Amino acid sequence: MFTKFKLSKFTTDNRGLLLKLAYSWCHDRTLAEDLLQDATEKALKSISRIKNSKAIKAWFIQIMLNCWRDSLRKKQQHQDIDELILSESNDKYDLSHFHETTTPEDNLSQSQTQLRVKNAISCLPVKYRTVLTLVDIYGASYSEVSQIVEVPMGTVMSRISRARDELRKKLSVESGLETVIPLHSHTVLRGEE
Numbered sequence: 220m221f222t223k224f225k226l227s228k229f230t231t232d233n234r235g236l237l238l239k240l241a242y243s244w245c246h247d248r249t250l251a252e253d254l255l256q257d258a259t260e261k262a263l264k265s266i267s268r269i270k271n272s273k274a275i276k277a278w279f280i281q282i283m284l285n286c287w288r289d290s291l292r293k294k295q296q297h298q299d300i301d302e303l304i305l306s307e308s309n310d311k312y313d314l315s316h317f318h319e320t321t322t323p324e325d326n327l328s329q330s331q332t333q334l335r336v337k338n339a340i341s342c343l344p345v346k347y348r349t350v351l352t353l354v355d356i357y358g359a360s361y362s363e364v365s366q367i368v369e370v371p372m373g374t375v376m377s378r379i380s381r382a383r384d385e386l387r388k389k390l391s392v393e394s395g396l397e398t399v400i401p402l403h404s405h406t407v408l409r410g411e412e
Contacts, residue, residue, distance in 0.1 A: 229276075233276075236357055237280075240356060241255055243352035244345075244352065258279060258286050277359070277366040277367050281368075284349070348382065350378045351386070353367060
């Protein structure tokens with residue numbers, strides 16, 4: 220049986236990733252924290268519904284996604300990603316794995332690349348951005364994303380493909396230079412020389 224203790228441990232152990240995921244949807248740090256808090260409260264209220272403790276990740280993210288959708292409905296608008304700077308050394312969401320380079324030039328280049336990718340992702344339609352961030356930022360499997368966004372796995376795979384194609388086009392048009400940008404375990408090619 221799933222317990223409040225297990226839920227607390229899950230949210231504590233995954234807080235950074237959950238906040239980063241929520242932020243990738245809403246683009247507001249305060250709202251991301253609120254989404255995590257709201258999702259935790261709703262999960263606590265419906266904890267008796269979870270039968271398989273292995274499904275906690277998908278179940279919790281689905282609750283958090285529904286909280287975000289509720290927030291969007293209330294606002295009737297969405298904000299652009301404009302506050303997240305992935306190379307901030309004091310970022311409380313532990314983004315240290317994004318910048319493992321050692322020279323200032325490498326850090327600057329990586330920061331510029333991350334900013335271009337961040338801006339390109341922010342231009343994607345919400346349905347593409349959602350699945351892309353779940354897979355490429357959070358590391359969820361296609362079947363988990365299918366459960367979370369409540370669409371068939373084929374639709375998830377199609378949306379991921381379209382999101383990556385759109386991202387590739389946006390990055391290619393932006394600079395016109397041939398550059399390779401790693402995005403999770405996949406690669407996005409940019410333009411031609």
